[in-house]
Amino acid sequence: MSQPQESMATGAEAPPLxxxxxxxxxxxxxxxxxxxxxxxxxxxxxxxxxxxxxxxTLGLVGExxxxxxxxxxxxxxxxxxxxxxVRFQGQExxxxxxxxxxxxxxxxxxxFQDPYSSLNPRMTIGAIIGxxxxxxxxxxxxxxxxxxxxxxxxxxxxxxxxxxxxxxxSGGQRQRIGIARALALRPDLVIADEPISAxxxxxxxxxxxxxxxLQQSLGLAYLFISHDLAAVRYISNRIMVMxxxxxxxxxxxxxxxxxxxxPYTVALLSAAPVPxxxxxxxxxxxxxxGDMPKPSETQRGCRFRGRCWLFRRLGAxxxxxxRDPKLMPLSRDRSVACHFADRVDGRVEQAATTGAGE
Amino acid sequence: xLLSVQxxxxxxxxxxxxxxAVNRVSFDIDxxxxxxxxxxxxxxxxxxxxxxxxxxxxxxASIAAGRILFAGADLVRLPEKRMREIRGRxxxxxxxxxxxxxxxxxxxxxxxxxxLSAHERLxxxxxxxxxxxxxxxxxIAEPERVIGRFPHQLSGGMRQRVMLAMALSLxxxxxxxxxxxxxxxxTIQAQVLALVADLxxxxxxxxxxITHNLGVVAAMCxxxxxxxxxxxxxxxxxxxxxxxxxxPYAVGLLHSLPNFEDSAGDxxxxxxxxPPDPLEPIRGCPFAPRCAWRIAACWQENPxxxxxxxxxxxxxxxxxxxxxxxxxxxxxxxxPLRPGFMPxxxxxxxTAR
Numbered sequence: 001m002s003q004p005q006e007s008m009a010t011g012a013e014a015p016p017l018x019x020x021x022x023x024x025x026x027x028x029x030x031x032x033x034x035x036x037x038x039x040x041x042x043x044x045x046x047x048x049x050x051x052x053x054x055x056x057t058l059g060l061v062g063e064x065x066x067x068x069x070x071x072x073x074x075x076x077x078x079x080x081x082x083x084x085x086v087r088f089q090g091q092e093x094x095x096x097x098x099x100x101x102x103x104x105x106x107x108x109x110x111x112f113q114d115p116y117s118s119l120n121p122r123m124t125i126g127a128i129i130g131x132x133x134x135x136x137x138x139x140x141x142x143x144x145x146x147x148x149x150x151x152x153x154x155x156x157x158x159x160x161x162x163x164x165x166x167x168x169x170s171g172g173q174r175q176r177i178g179i180a181r182a183l184a185l186r187p188d189l190v191i192a193d194e195p196i197s198a199x200x201x202x203x204x205x206x207x208x209x210x211x212x213x214l215q216q217s218l219g220l221a222y223l224f225i226s227h228d229l230a231a232v233r234y235i236s237n238r239i240m241v242m243x244x245x246x247x248x249x250x251x252x253x254x255x256x257x258x259x260x261x262x263p264y265t266v267a268l269l270s271a272a273p274v275p276x277x278x279x280x281x282x283x284x285x286x287x288x289x290g291d292m293p294k295p296s297e298t299q300r301g302c303r304f305r306g307r308c309w310l311f312r313r314l315g316a317x318x319x320x321x322x323r324d325p326k327l328m329p330l331s332r333d334r335s336v337a338c339h340f341a342d343r344v345d346g347r348v349e350q351a352a353t354t355g356a357g358e
Numbered sequence: 359x360l361l362s363v364q365x366x367x368x369x370x371x372x373x374x375x376x377x378x379a380v381n382r383v384s385f386d387i388d389x390x391x392x393x394x395x396x397x398x399x400x401x402x403x404x405x406x407x408x409x410x411x412x413x414x415x416x417x418x419a420s421i422a423a424g425r426i427l428f429a430g431a432d433l434v435r436l437p438e439k440r441m442r443e444i445r446g447r448x449x450x451x452x453x454x455x456x457x458x459x460x461x462x463x464x465x466x467x468x469x470x471x472x473x474l475s476a477h478e479r480l481x482x483x484x485x486x487x488x489x490x491x492x493x494x495x496x497x498i499a500e501p502e503r504v505i506g507r508f509p510h511q512l513s514g515g516m517r518q519r520v521m522l523a524m525a526l527s528l529x530x531x532x533x534x535x536x537x538x539x540x541x542x543x544x545t546i547q548a549q550v551l552a553l554v555a556d557l558x559x560x561x562x563x564x565x566x567x568i569t570h571n572l573g574v575v576a577a578m579c580x581x582x583x584x585x586x587x588x589x590x591x592x593x594x595x596x597x598x599x600x601x602x603x604x605x606p607y608a609v610g611l612l613h614s615l616p617n618f619e620d621s622a623g624d625x626x627x628x629x630x631x632x633p634p635d636p637l638e639p640i641r642g643c644p645f646a647p648r649c650a651w652r653i654a655a656c657w658q659e660n661p662x663x664x665x666x667x668x669x670x671x672x673x674x675x676x677x678x679x680x681x682x683x684x685x686x687x688x689x690x691x692x693x694p695l696r697p698g699f700m701p702x703x704x705x706x707x708x709t710a711r
Contacts, residue, residue, distance in 0.1 A: 202611060231616055272573065273547075274576065275573045275600065291513055
């Protein structure tokens with residue numbers, strides 16, 4: 001734990017903007033109405049480590065129940081972590097509230113999926129966007145109004161929007177308002193949890209372009225959480241794939257799509273239909289059997305094996321049934337949590353994911 | 359021809375005025391064919407499907423014009439009793455949100471057997487066996503256990519598959535699927551789409567697929583209708599719409615989509631602005647305010663759907679409602695390329711100058 005500080009002191013290498021080590025979020029399962037007994041735990045996030053550099057976008061993909069939203073919320077302490085260390089520029093984020101924590105937390109903000117329910121319907125847009133400033137006691141009322149006006153302009157909304165209410169705006173405009181609110185405290189990192197999935201297709205592109213523009217002009221870093229593989233590909237530099245509370249693969253965006261190495265990544269890419277009828281007619285889709293198991297059901301071995309096509313293909317290897325694969329670095333930029341990742345490489349299943357297998 | 363919708367118009371009556379939800383919409387579907395209606399919220403795609411099902415809320419909505427011919431009968435004029443026989447047996451529907459169409463206080467088994475017994479005479483044991491078989495058919499593990507459960511005890515993906523099992527149980531001639539996979543994860547979506555494709559192959563069921571997901575369209579459909587503000591603005595085969603889109607809105611939709619080859623370096627070309635307020639009367643083309651190709655006529659007259667650029671190999675498959683259709687080069691670029699071309703200003707702006 002002292003190591004990063006040492007390296008900072010010698011100036012050998014600047015620490016990443018955000019680094020996460022062994023983060024876990026477990027929700028207790030209780031039984032009984034009066035004396036609540038703990039009977040187990042939902043391991044929503046189960047030991048996750050990663051880093052985000054300044055000005056970069058890290059994509060986080062996975063299905064519902066994978067723990068990706070819980071992970072994002074744990075970073076802004078909307079969910080309390082059960083274990084692990086979160087460092088911001090090498091400085092550890094303490095669990096308890098305090099002046100130092102508040103100052104750090106200002107620099108990490110969040111935007112949400114549903115622009116309809118994340119804005120208070122009784123507040124004006126000006127009050128919503130200015131609220132973080134008021135809470136942190138920044139500027140007087142007049143200065144805050146100026147800042148709100150500037151923020152509205154930044155996200156492409158007219159300044160007169162200030163005195164209106166959320167219901168007077170469309171979904172895309174509301175997401176712009178949510179982004180303006182997140183930018184109010186000049187954060188370095190924005191956690192975006194499914195920011196476009198509630199929006200119409202033509203509006204999604206507007207928001208993606210806005211987020212990219214803001215990143216370039218403000219030097220923002222993003223953790224972009226989504227189940228939309230194409231959108232994540234578009235906006236991310238690096239991507240992590242999450243399954244049942246664990247990161248199963250992490251790679252540079254282009255590499256992940258060109259050469260997925262975890263059987264789950266392969267299946268995920270193969271399942272997503274691409275807007276090209278010729279590719280669609282020629283490709284063979286991998287259909288995963290069943291649903292993701294519940295994160296409360298602990299099992300020995302690899303947690304993906306029940307749905308894994310490679311596990312079946314290899315004749316149910318002993319190793320997958322007994323040993324939980326760790327996320328292992330294969331190269332500087334790529335890690336995979338699979339005992340048989342080398343058997344994925346070069347397979348027709350891998351080639352067929354992007355239609356390159358024609 | 360299994361279904362023929364002719365000049366359909368649907369109105370919604372609200373406190374604030376009349377919404378022209380569907381206007382002069384015409385299309386046909388053959389047996390075993392999968393046709394998509396593509397468009398964004400408020401474009402009229404769901405109202406069209408509810409009109410076909412006879413499920414428009416009578417207090418708030420009405421079919422103002424048009425005919426819906428199904429197996430020789432006009433569904434618009436059919437008495438509710440006859441319509442009820444057709445629903446379920448001949449035409450089934452699945453919705454985006456399975457919770458709204460499953461009864462929360464009845465077990466899955468009870469709901470399935472009720473649907474079956476409404477149209478088929480079977481003994482109780484045989485009904486149960488058939489229900490189990492149907493659930494297994496939609497990829498549900500341990501169907502014997504699932505029939506005893508209530509809808510809230512199932513995951514979203516399982517509920518969607520239960521509803522699909524119900525819709526498919528009677529092997530309908532037409533399945534209307536309104537955003538059937540929008541709430542699902544991609545891996546479950548792949549399972550559901552495979553099931554629907556299998557059904558069309560096996561029993562010749564025609565599918566009207568309502569979606570905003572162009573990937574699903576490419577994977578599933580033979581033909582596509584693109585709707586905007588209650589109008590069909592383009593109709594084409596699936597290859598035509600992706601290779602050679604003619605309407606600026608269709609071009610815009612295709613360029614709004616990131617794909618797996620796009621990297622962070624390429625910018626998407628979004629459609630600027632927002633869809634029109636459904637309560638505002640539209641003069642001219644409804645897409646004109648957002649359109650980069652608009653000319654003066656677009657503000658004056660709403661263009662009819664016309665097959666002016668028909669594919670010579672398959673005449674009549676491709677039609678567009680546009681005064682200034684997009685050229686092939688422009689479709690690739692996503693922007694007008696004619697030298698010096700500027701979108702025509704709105705009439706009020708023009709006079710103000």
